[in-house]
Amino acid sequence: MVQVAVLGYGTVGSGVVKVIDTNHDRILEKTGVDLNVKYVLDLRDFPGDPIQEKVVHDYDVIVNDPEVQVVVEVMGGSEPARTFTARALEAGKSVCTSNKELVARHGTELIALARQNHASYLFEASCGGGIPIIRPLRTSLTADHIDEITGILNGTTNYILSKMIDEGLEFDSVLKDAQDRGYAERNPEADVEGHDACRKIAILSSLAYGKRVDFTDIYTEGITRITSADIRYAKAMNKTIKLLAYSSRQDDQVTAMVAPYLVSKEDPLSAVNGVFNAIFVHGNMLGDAMFYGQGAGSEATASAVVSDVIEEAQVIGRGVVSYWKPEKQVLADVSGTEKQFFVRVTGQHDASALESVFGPVEIVDAGIGGETGFVTARMSEAEYQKRAAQTEGIVSMIRVRG
Amino acid sequence: MVQVAVLGYGTVGSGVVKVIDTNHDRILEKTGVDLNVKYVLDLRDFPGDPIQEKVVHDYDVIVNDPEVQVVVEVMGGSEPARTFTARALEAGKSVCTSNKELVARHGTELIALARQNHASYLFEASCGGGIPIIRPLRTSLTADHIDEITGILNGTTNYILSKMIDEGLEFDSVLKDAQDRGYAERNPEADVEGHDACRKIAILSSLAYGKRVDFTDIYTEGITRITSADIRYAKAMNKTIKLLAYSSRQDDQVTAMVAPYLVSKEDPLSAVNGVFNAIFVHGNMLGDAMFYGQGAGSEATASAVVSDVIEEAQVIGRGVVSYWKPEKQVLADVSGTEKQFFVRVTGQHDASALESVFGPVEIVDAGIGGETGFVTARMSEAEYQKRAAQTEGIVSMIRVRG
Numbered sequence: 186m187v188q189v190a191v192l193g194y195g196t197v198g199s200g201v202v203k204v205i206d207t208n209h210d211r212i213l214e215k216t217g218v219d220l221n222v223k224y225v226l227d228l229r230d231f232p233g234d235p236i237q238e239k240v241v242h243d244y245d246v247i248v249n250d251p252e253v254q255v256v257v258e259v260m261g262g263s264e265p266a267r268t269f270t271a272r273a274l275e276a277g278k279s280v281c282t283s284n285k286e287l288v289a290r291h292g293t294e295l296i297a298l299a300r301q302n303h304a305s306y307l308f309e310a311s312c313g314g315g316i317p318i319i320r321p322l323r324t325s326l327t328a329d330h331i332d333e334i335t336g337i338l339n340g341t342t343n344y345i346l347s348k349m350i351d352e353g354l355e356f357d358s359v360l361k362d363a364q365d366r367g368y369a370e371r372n373p374e375a376d377v378e379g380h381d382a383c384r385k386i387a388i389l390s391s392l393a394y395g396k397r398v399d400f401t402d403i404y405t406e407g408i409t410r411i412t413s414a415d416i417r418y419a420k421a422m423n424k425t426i427k428l429l430a431y432s433s434r435q436d437d438q439v440t441a442m443v444a445p446y447l448v449s450k451e452d453p454l455s456a457v458n459g460v461f462n463a464i465f466v467h468g469n470m471l472g473d474a475m476f477y478g479q480g481a482g483s484e485a486t487a488s489a490v491v492s493d494v495i496e497e498a499q500v501i502g503r504g505v506v507s508y509w510k511p512e513k514q515v516l517a518d519v520s521g522t523e524k525q526f527f528v529r530v531t532g533q534h535d536a537s538a539l540e541s542v543f544g545p546v547e548i549v550d551a552g553i554g555g556e557t558g559f560v561t562a563r564m565s566e567a568e569y570q571k572r573a574a575q576t577e578g579i580v581s582m583i584r585v586r587g
Numbered sequence: 588m589v590q591v592a593v594l595g596y597g598t599v600g601s602g603v604v605k606v607i608d609t610n611h612d613r614i615l616e617k618t619g620v621d622l623n624v625k626y627v628l629d630l631r632d633f634p635g636d637p638i639q640e641k642v643v644h645d646y647d648v649i650v651n652d653p654e655v656q657v658v659v660e661v662m663g664g665s666e667p668a669r670t671f672t673a674r675a676l677e678a679g680k681s682v683c684t685s686n687k688e689l690v691a692r693h694g695t696e697l698i699a700l701a702r703q704n705h706a707s708y709l710f711e712a713s714c715g716g717g718i719p720i721i722r723p724l725r726t727s728l729t730a731d732h733i734d735e736i737t738g739i740l741n742g743t744t745n746y747i748l749s750k751m752i753d754e755g756l757e758f759d760s761v762l763k764d765a766q767d768r769g770y771a772e773r774n775p776e777a778d779v780e781g782h783d784a785c786r787k788i789a790i791l792s793s794l795a796y797g798k799r800v801d802f803t804d805i806y807t808e809g810i811t812r813i814t815s816a817d818i819r820y821a822k823a824m825n826k827t828i829k830l831l832a833y834s835s836r837q838d839d840q841v842t843a844m845v846a847p848y849l850v851s852k853e854d855p856l857s858a859v860n861g862v863f864n865a866i867f868v869h870g871n872m873l874g875d876a877m878f879y880g881q882g883a884g885s886e887a888t889a890s891a892v893v894s895d896v897i898e899e900a901q902v903i904g905r906g907v908v909s910y911w912k913p914e915k916q917v918l919a920d921v922s923g924t925e926k927q928f929f930v931r932v933t934g935q936h937d938a939s940a941l942e943s944v945f946g947p948v949e950i951v952d953a954g955i956g957g958e959t960g961f962v963t964a965r966m967s968e969a970e971y972q973k974r975a976a977q978t979e980g981i982v983s984m985i986r987v988r989g
Contacts (some may be wrong), residue, residue, distance in 0.1 A: 204730050204872045211732050215797060309727070315873045317727035324726065325711070325719035328606050328893035330613050395617060453879055456858035461875075470606045470890040471717045471880065473863075477855055478876035488872040491730035 200487025602889030
């Protein structure tokens with residue numbers, strides 16, 4: 186029997202208990218792993234809940250119990266999660282987590298600490314919720330040189346954009362609706378400003394390119410400036426708008442960015458709607474691949490956490506997982522990356538007037554008066570910024586994927 | 588250094604050599620596995636090809652060489668692939684394959700033989716080409732009770748259907764075009780009659796449900812009877828047509844079927860076009876997930892084969908992969924499975940006339956004269972057959988997914 190301690194009985198923690206309760210016998214039959222939740226650490230008590238008798242308030246009970254082999258850290262945030270994780274690893278217990286904040290900030294040091302103590306630090310659930318992506322990158326896409334990862338990695342923003350697109354609504358009203366439904370936090374900044382997606386693409390990029398990508402180096406824009414007018418233009422172009430967390434590698438030069446993009450209907454990412462997430466991967470031999478599923482939610486995320494617990498239980502004392510080197514992956518400045526830009530400027534302009542500044546453009550008619558929308562040719566971010574600086578009345582700019 | 592022998596220098600075999608050549612150093616850096624192709628077995632010689640000096644015509648050279656640790660069987664077909672695989676396993680060499688024919692027919696016995704000889708039989712590339720699906724099912728979706736797998740598992744038929752839909756063409760002319768482009772075999776029966784997809788869903792179902800699913804038990808229909816008129820109706824319903832390989836489990840009752848289905852545009856499988864494949868999986872905790880990528884092609888398939896070689900190289904002498912129990916999974920008759928049916932009958936009928944036989948129906952107007960198309964309510968296959976038998980002039984029937 187593998188004794189598990191769950192740190193935090195919130196959304197994911199209660200899901201972990203539920204997954205182990207519901208599927209215990211099937212997991213045992215399928216994998217030979219007999220899981221038992223011995224402790225749940227929480228500040229609260231849960232009278233009437235079957236786990237009440239397992240609740241402890243003192244982490245020492247867990248870390249000092251030699252029976253506990255795997256610690257599930259699903260508290261979120263940096264502290265005390267970091268300290269608790271480090272103490273578990275130092276005690277030779279492996280840790281499985283959904284805490285992208287902690288993995289993005291301190292993953293490299295915690296992986297090293299795990300290795301020193303012959304334990305593992307596993308975080309399948311930190312990116313893409315229930316979607317298997319960390320383990321496939323680590324164990325399936327091993328024959329490939331990965332040169333691009335692009336994810337729809339935040340369910341809240343994808344829900345908001347999907348709803349704005351389907352119903353023609355403005356950001357603020359959809360955000361309020363999403364908050365009322367529990368799809369968005371009362372303080373939505375981490376989601377809508379792209380910070381959450383940024384942490385996740387940092388983790389995935391570290392794994393794919395083999396060195397530590399620091400999320401604070403990643404240029405990040407959120408979706409708060411997207412309007413229903415932008416969406417009308419997108420529809421006129423037969424495209425959709427997605428918040429993409431993107432990174433690519435060319436000749437060992439890695440760039441990364443989180444920003445809203447116009448995505449064509451032929452792109453498999455365009456069909457990822459509502460709270461779903463997807464991760465597109467390109468390999469030099471594999472070509473295009475995509476992993477799709479529920480990027481959040483109690484049970485889906487917990488399913489990924491428990492798959493880590495099972496992996497760890499199967500290899501206890503035998504194997505330690507390696508991910509990336511501790512050395513920092515220097516990111517190339519995004520100003521050198523090339524793409525097309527969709528731009529809205531006030532006033533009616535014909536193509537020739539715009540082309541004197543931007544070079545060849547394609548005017549987009551979305552039936553919106555008093556302004557002109559157009560798509561530039563492919564150019565670098567720096568080139569675009571230079572040209573935009575010479576232009577009065579830019580209403581908005583959205584990058585074009587592809 | 589891990590010495591590899593490649594059996595068959597065809598599409599996939601040459602891809603395997605290319606993947607190892609191109610990515611050797613990156614694989615070594617990333618995984619610590621130093622791969623070398625020592626032999627290529629083929630009846631032919633390849634003068635001028637860098638692998639010519641590795642070509643052998645006698646399998647004994649390979650099976651008797653103690654340096655060879657992993658045999659890559661990418662010959663296809665049952666014999667001599669089966670005999671060669673068995674001999675390698677008996678010699679304690681692990682075998683990695685893309686041969687779905689062999690895995691579907693003899694996988695269970697070859698897995699057992701591998702186990703007896705402390706070797707592994709790995710077949711990531713047998714389903715979905717480069718898409719990681721076998722390993723995710725085996726190592727990532729372990730916490731879940733999988734209750735449905737639905738795949739677009741055959742690139743040839745998906746290409747043909749996509750082209751019929753995009754261009755309004757008939758099956759025969761698109762097939763001919765696909766043959767000219769090399770997307771379809773000169774003898775296309777295995778693809779267009781659904782046999783290839785049937786073998787793959789048998790493998791995936793065995794893995795997901797834990798017992799041997801025999802592909803000969805699976806009801807299979809191909810796409811040869813789909814016409815441009817069917818596609819006009821599909822468009823009128825805002826749906827598309829896909830050849831789906833489907834299996835589900837309810838209360839330990841497993842059903843499986845390969846058939847063309849009408850798929851709604853909201854379904855993530857509807858956006859899988861051209862030669863791409865996808866596998867949709869539903870778990871009781873995970874919810875919906877989908878794996879998407881290139882279902883065929885030399886390099887993509889080889890990428891999956893080499894990922895197996897790398898896995899095997901990492902565990903040589905340490906671990907043996909288990910998949911499913913040798914006992915047979917009895918399939919429930921599809922006649923009990925319920926769904927909606929889209930039906931075309933000759934002549935103009937109003938709903939009430941049809942409803943006297945079929946119960947509630949929804950008429951579909953695709954502007955096609957001399958016939959009537961309609962969708963039934965949800966009913967069992969048996970119920971549909973009974974009602975269809977009372978109806979004159981049925982032109983076609985296509986099942987509706989969902």
